[in-house]
Amino acid sequence: MPKLNRDARHPITLTVDGRSVTGYAEPRMLLSDFLRQEAGVRAVHVGCEHGVCGDCTIRLDGKAVRSCLTLAMQADGRIVDTAEGLAEPGELNDLQRAFRRHHGLQCGYCTPGILMSASDYLERTPQPDEEDVRDMLSGHLCRCTGYAGMVDAILDVADERARPDETG
DSSP states (O other), X not given: OOOOOTTXXXXXXXXXXXXXXXXXXXXXXXXXXHHHHTSOOOSOOOSSSSSSSOTTEEEETTEEEEGGGSBGGGGTTOEEEOGGGSSSTTOOOHHHHHHHHTTOOSSOSXXXXXXXXXXXXXXXOSSOOHHHHHHHHTTXXXXXXXXXXXXXXXXXXXXXXXXXXXXX
């Protein structure tokens, strides 16, 4: 394996929200920085740079991770999903609509990361109870809300998804 020059930028390619993105990263560049600077993704926010606040949460190969704790080069060849890819441009998915309906956001800075964690969580835990949702949200810091609207929104989506499809 060739030795990497620590100061040189290296090309990496990843799939971001369904599109192929190639950019350049130094070996120590964080994935959060790569997504913002090289891929132009604005829904990845950085609050603490220590993985505590959850603002930078994305899905890497389908699993929620903190992009401020992941090196960009570790994502080379992998699939990254961000809040920008939750719905078609100009549209909202069911989780985003529920956050709006239940006033689950205020300033919105932490919202993309929370949406990514909630999206991942609801796929793994389709019928959570309130305590489970609050436990999942404990990995995020929001300075504007009391989390009640977020909890209500996530539980509402879980209930909606559990109902049988009435269209057919």
